[in-house]
Amino acid sequence: MDSKIADWPVSIMSNRPLQESSKKPPHSKWIGSDEAGKGDYFGPLVVAGVVMDDTIAPLLVELGVKDSKRLSDNSVKNLAARIKKTCPCSVVVIGPKRYNELYNKIGNLNRLLAWGHSRAIENILDKEECDYALADQFGDKNFIINALMEKGEKIEMKQRFRAESDMGVAAASILARAEFLSQLAMLSKKYGIDFPKGASSAVIETGKDFVKRYGKERLKEVAKIHFKTTKSVLAE
Numbered sequence: 001m002d003s004k005i006a007d008w009p010v011s012i013m014s015n016r017p018l019q020e021s022s023k024k025p026p027h028s029k030w031i032g033s034d035e036a037g038k039g040d041y042f043g044p045l046v047v048a049g050v051v052m053d054d055t056i057a058p059l060l061v062e063l064g065v066k067d068s069k070r071l072s073d074n075s076v077k078n079l080a081a082r083i084k085k086t087c088p089c090s091v092v093v094i095g096p097k098r099y100n101e102l103y104n105k106i107g108n109l110n111r112l113l114a115w116g117h118s119r120a121i122e123n124i125l126d127k128e129e130c131d132y133a134l135a136d137q138f139g140d141k142n143f144i145i146n147a148l149m150e151k152g153e154k155i156e157m158k159q160r161f162r163a164e165s166d167m168g169v170a171a172a173s174i175l176a177r178a179e180f181l182s183q184l185a186m187l188s189k190k191y192g193i194d195f196p197k198g199a200s201s202a203v204i205e206t207g208k209d210f211v212k213r214y215g216k217e218r219l220k221e222v223a224k225i226h227f228k229t230t231k232s233v234l235a236e
Contacts, residue, residue, distance in 0.1 A: 029053040031124055031133040031155075032168020033117045036068070036176035038109070041203050041229045042195040042222055043184040044095045045112070048175035049120035051088040051128050052168030059086060060167055067164035068173040073181055080178035083171050090123035091179050092116050096187075100220045109226075110139030111147075118147035120172075125155065132156035136163040187222055195222065199229045207233030 033049040052060075065083065068076050083089065094102065094116060106112050121133050121144075135144060137159040145157045163169045188195050193210055196202045207229065211219060216234055219225055223233075 028131045029129070030168055031121055031128075031130050032163075032166055032170070032172045033120050033133060033135045034068075034164065034169050034173035034176055035113060035116060036173070036180040038113065039199065040180070040184075040197050041199045041207070041224055041227050042096075042197075043180055043187060044093050045099050045116060045224075046094070046176045046180045046183065047092045047113070047116035047120045048172040048179070049090045049117075049124050049133075050083065050168050050171040050175060051124055051130060052166075052171065056087055057167040060171055065167065065171050065174060067170050068177040069164075071174070076174050076178050077181065079174050083175060087171060088124060088128050089172075089175055090120045091175055092119045092123070093179060093183060095183070096223055097221050100225055103224070103226050108139075110143055113138060114143035114147045117144050118149070121155070121157075122149050130155060132158055134158045134160070134163055134166055134169055136169065137161045191222065199227060204229060204232045 030052055031049050032052055033047060035045060035047045037043050037045045060083065063079060063082050064075070065079055071079070094112075099112075102112055102115075103109070106115070117135050124130070133155055135157075141159050144159065148155075148157065164173055184195055184197070191210065191214070193206060193213070196206055207219065207223060210222060211233060214221075219230070219233070223230065
């Protein structure tokens with residue numbers, strides 16, 4: 001693990017691709033990155049990066065890869081396994097406790113997101129050479145650029161709204177969501193509570209149940225406590 005990454009105690013996973021048989025050289029190779037868990041009260045923030053080129057993209061289209069918000073949870077889990085066998089990728093998991101520590105330190109969700117995206121991109125660049133990286137536009141477009149380290153500073157960083165239309169970003173959205181679902185399931189098993197997604201009334205009731213069982217001080221172990229939802233959870 002890169003020493004620059006090791007300074008941050010978050011979970012990082014990466015894999016290598018199967019070799020493609022096509023003899024046609026790609027016109028370009030790029031990294032698509034996306035996140036999951038940003039709007040979910042319970043569970044981690046997950047950011048994924050996927051390497052894409054002109055030969056891999058059609059393969060993923062055939063598999064049915066598209067923006068994860070248009071897919072069921074089961075489809076996301078199945079496609080994530082196929083993507084990992086096809087593309088180089090990196091998945092960065094920031095668990096709730098560490099997320100809260102970082103948010104308190106950084107004080108800005110978009111900057112925290114930028115840090116996650118930059119780490120996923122840097123992890124890939126440790127092993128792959130790419131022409132550029134693409135992510136969805138959020139906040140100041142320079143957030144990710146400023147968070148990139150030595151290798152990332154040498155790559156062109158592109159951001160645009162609705163970037164999930166790009167096959168690399170769509171694949172990254174699937175990997176991020178699949179890992180988020182896995183992490184949320186592990187939290188549910190650990191605490192014996194079925195943590196729902198989102199930030200609905202059901203989430204508030206689950207939060208109240210958690211506080212009754214474990215106390216409000218431990219809420220930071222499972223939830224993003226800067227959400228307005230916390231005020232409702234702790235209300236008498």
